[in-house]
Amino acid sequence: MANGAKPFEFGLVMAGAVSAGAYTAGVIDFLLEALEAWEQAKAAARDNPAAECVPNHSVLLKAMSGASAGAMVTAIAARALATNVTPVADVDNPPDNPAGAPADERKAFRNPFYAAWVQSIDIHHLLGTRDLEGGDAPVMSILDSTALPEIGGNVLRATGLLRPARPAYVAETVDLYFTTTNLRGVPYGFGFSGEITDYHHMMTAYADNVHFALRWGNAVPPSDVGGPAVTLNPAQVAPSGSWDAMMNSALASGAFPVGLAPRLLSRPAADYDRRTWELPDEHPLRTLPVKPGERPVPVEENLVAQRRIIDDPTEPRALQAVVRSEEPLHPLWPDGIRGTMQPDPLLPPDADPAYRYKYWNVDGGVMNNEPFELVRRALAGDGNRNPREGGKATRAVAMIDPFPNTSDVAAKYKYEKGISLVAVIARLFGALVEQARFKPDDLKLAEDPQVYSRFVVAPIYKTDGGETTEPAIASATLGAFGASSPSRSVGTTSSSAGAIASASCRSTSCCRWPTICSRTGARTRNARASSSGSRTKRPV
Numbered sequence: 379m380a381n382g383a384k385p386f387e388f389g390l391v392m393a394g395a396v397s398a399g400a401y402t403a404g405v406i407d408f409l410l411e412a413l414e415a416w417e418q419a420k421a422a423a424r425d426n427p428a429a430e431c432v433p434n435h436s437v438l439l440k441a442m443s444g445a446s447a448g449a450m451v452t453a454i455a456a457r458a459l460a461t462n463v464t465p466v467a468d469v470d471n472p473p474d475n476p477a478g479a480p481a482d483e484r485k486a487f488r489n490p491f492y493a494a495w496v497q498s499i500d501i502h503h504l505l506g507t508r509d510l511e512g513g514d515a516p517v518m519s520i521l522d523s524t525a526l527p528e529i530g531g532n533v534l535r536a537t538g539l540l541r542p543a544r545p546a547y548v549a550e551t552v553d554l555y556f557t558t559t560n561l562r563g564v565p566y567g568f569g570f571s572g573e574i575t576d577y578h579h580m581m582t583a584y585a586d587n588v589h590f591a592l593r594w595g596n597a598v599p600p601s602d603v604g605g606p607a608v609t610l611n612p613a614q615v616a617p618s619g620s621w622d623a624m625m626n627s628a629l630a631s632g633a634f635p636v637g638l639a640p641r642l643l644s645r646p647a648a649d650y651d652r653r654t655w656e657l658p659d660e661h662p663l664r665t666l667p668v669k670p671g672e673r674p675v676p677v678e679e680n681l682v683a684q685r686r687i688i689d690d691p692t693e694p695r696a697l698q699a700v701v702r703s704e705e706p707l708h709p710l711w712p713d714g715i716r717g718t719m720q721p722d723p724l725l726p727p728d729a730d731p732a733y734r735y736k737y738w739n740v741d742g743g744v745m746n747n748e749p750f751e752l753v754r755r756a757l758a759g760d761g762n763r764n765p766r767e768g769g770k771a772t773r774a775v776a777m778i779d780p781f782p783n784t785s786d787v788a789a790k791y792k793y794e795k796g797i798s799l800v801a802v803i804a805r806l807f808g809a810l811v812e813q814a815r816f817k818p819d820d821l822k823l824a825e826d827p828q829v830y831s832r833f834v835v836a837p838i839y840k841t842d843g844g845e846t847t848e849p850a851i852a853s854a855t856l857g858a859f860g861a862s863s864p865s866r867s868v869g870t871t872s873s874s875a876g877a878i879a880s881a882s883c884r885s886t887s888c889c890r891w892p893t894i895c896s897r898t899g900a901r902t903r904n905a906r907a908s909s910s911g912s913r914t915k916r917p918v
Contacts, residue, residue, distance in 0.1 A: 384772065387549070389441035389753035390455075391777035392448030394743030396634065397853040398780035399447030403491040405778045405835055406455050411465050413437070413547045439548050440773075441601070441756040443555035443587075446743035448778070449631030452554060453624055454490050454533055456592050459548055460612035461539040464488040472497065479503075480528035486535040498529045509639065523639040526632075530625040531617035540613060544594040551591055551598040553607065554624070555752040556631045557742030560586035561640065562735075564650050567710045578710060585745035585814065586737075587752060588627040588643065590620070601756040602704055605653035606646075631742035640738045647715050647735040654704035656755060704755070745814045750777060750832075764831045766823075771830040780851060782836045 390409075392402050416432075423432040439459075444452030464473040466489055473488035476497045487493040503525035510517065544550065564586070567578035591600035591607035600607035608620050615621055630641035715733050742749075757773045758764050764773045786808065797805075823829050837850035 383435065385436035385438040387438050387440050387757055387773040389443075389757050389773075389775045390439065390452075391748060391750050391753050391775060392442070392444040392451050393777060393779040393781075394446030394448055394741070394747040395780045395853075396447055398851055399451055399632075400495040400853070401780040401837055401851055402448055402451045402778045403454065403495045406451055407458075407463070407465070407489070407491040410455075410458055410463065414545070417546050437547050439552060441553040441555070441753045443557070443749040443752045444628070444631065445557045445747045445749050446632050446634070446741050449556040449628040449742060450494075450530075451491075452556065453530070453628035454494060456552070456554055456590070456610065456624065457490055457533055457536065457615055457621075459545065459552065459592060460541060460610075460615050461486075461536045462488075462541060463490070466492050476532070480525050480532060483528075483532040483535075486537050486539050487533060488539065490533045494529055494533050498532065499525070519633075519637060519639040521637050523633075526629055526638070527626070530629055531622070534615060534617040534621050534625060536615040540615065544612070548594075549598065550595055551593045551600055553601045553603070553753075553756045554590040554592060554610075555604050555749055555756075556588045556590075556624075556627045557746040557749045557752075558586045558588065558627070558630050558643070558739040559635075559742055559744045560584050560737050560739055562737035565710050565712070566707060580710065586739070587742070587746075587749070588630075588645070590624045590627070601759070602654050603755040604752055605649045630739040633740045635740045635744065638741075640740050642736060642738055644734050644736045647709075647711060647733040650709050650735070651706060653706065655707050656751075657705045657707075744811055747815050748777060748779065748817075748820075750775060750817075750820060754832075766826075766829045766831045768828070768830045774831045774833060777832075777834045779834055779836050780853070781849075782834060 390406070392406070395402055419432045420434055423429045423434070442452045442455060444450070466472050472492055474485070474493040474497065476487070476493050477483045480498055480503065483498075504521040504523070506522040506524070508524045509519070509522045561584070563582040563584050565580060565582050567580040569576070569578050587604050589600070589604035589607045590610055592610045592612060593600070594612060600609075608623060610620055610624060617625070626641060627643060630643055632638070633640050715735070753775050754764060757775065764775075765771050823832065838846055839848070839850040840846055
């Protein structure tokens with residue numbers, strides 16, 4: 379990228395991972411460490427013309443999203459962007475030494491990724507009974523979750539660590555999204571004309587998200603995607619106010635059903651009226667003749683199929699596309715939520731902007747485990763599309779997914795003797811979750827070799843013979859609740875990513891991490907990664 383060129387913008391998506399959030403934390407920690415080192419190298423090269431050549435283009439982190447454990451890492455990453463972070467160069471001498479009980483912690487973590495995911499969390503905390511002490515509250519989960527908000531509060535301690543200025547690789551406004559499964563739901567509906575008046579076909583949305591914006595100044599507004607954003611001031615990181623609300627939202631996203639306690643969130647009901655959705659444009663067809671005089675072709679509603687026609691050299695007739703735009707959908711709130719309000723052009727006339735909508739939440743990964751679209755749309759802005767071609771891509775989304783290859787479908791299927799009622803119930807729940815996560819558009823774009831705006835980072839495990847095998851990390855066992863103890867042999871790594879990874883890797887040979895390479899040629903098909911530790915490929 380030449381001097382003076384616009385920075386390459388990117389967003390990060392952190393998929394649900396349960397205990398493998400340690401892997402995601404390691405990737406993000408190493409990425410931030412690499413970006414810091416790159417900026418320092420560029421500054422040194424500017425001051426010393428004889429210094430080793432350093433790629434001098436710029437990148438900007440503009441958005442992050444997370445589901446479940448990925449949401450918790452996203453919250454920690456927001457804190458890390460606002461503070462100085464010390465890498466873990468030696469697991470025998472980490473930057474922090476947290477208190478044995480999270481409630482007793484008083485110091486600010488110098489590396490919140492490692493301190494939270496490796497040093498603070500412990501099965502003994504989750505097997506406690508503090509959540510059952512006092513009051514008449516119902517039993518909300520199998521495990522005791524009271525240590526989790528304490529660890530979250532400890533992450534937000536930042537005394538003496540605040541950055542004096544915004545990092546050069548971070549945009550002035552960074553949009554943050556946390557997916558949740560809203561157990562109360564948001565009602566929508568549409569009416570019919572005819573003899574029956576006030577009749578609506580109703581639908582209820584349970585897949586939800588919470589939107590925050592980390593802002594250095596007010597020059598760049600947050601994205602409209604996801605509804606109004608709660609502002610996070612990087613100079614006021616603390617376990618209170620909007621930062622505490624952000625951490626609680628992340629914990630709500632990580633409230634694994636039954637295992638961990640649901641979390642109560644509250645927001646203005648009017649937020650849902652202001653939330654925008656990607657919908658077909660009122661005038662969805664755009665025709666741009668490829669050659670003058672050639673007739674247009676029928677427009678395919680499926681964008682992937684449409685591009686197949688456009689790109690087909692045997693069909694050089696016309697270029698048409700289905701245009702999509704960000705539009706609001708107003709909920710049909712019941713009486714008691716609607717009310718009198720001040721005029722607002724973005725809200726229906728009977729909406730009540732003062733009503734606080736409270737709702738219990740469980741794991742956001744149940745409905746949306748890979749919140750890719752939120753970041754993609756935030757990056758796209760008003761254009762609603764990120765350039766995909768290798769020579770034109772100026773923005774990209776990278777997803778960190780510790781479990782990209784898991785599927786319950788096997789070649790052998792026992793069907794001869796029927797299926798028990800218990801098996802039906804168990805399979806039905808899994809089927810509902812997996813179907814909610816099924817995204818055919820992403821599947822099709824992921825396999826398109828001409829798409830250069832989507833990438834994924836995932837672990838890889840190699841045997842002594844050099845063969846890859848699954849699962850790549852130990853935490854894939856026990857329904858993704860597995861783990862292994864940190865290995866001392868990882869201490870030779872120069873990055874805290876490797877140290878954090880040791881908590882979830884089943885062998886230290888998989889605990890090396892992706893080398894963050896600066897791509898000067900836009901035509902490189904895939905972002906590079908070290909072959910021994912992680913792989914980077916197109917997301918599914």
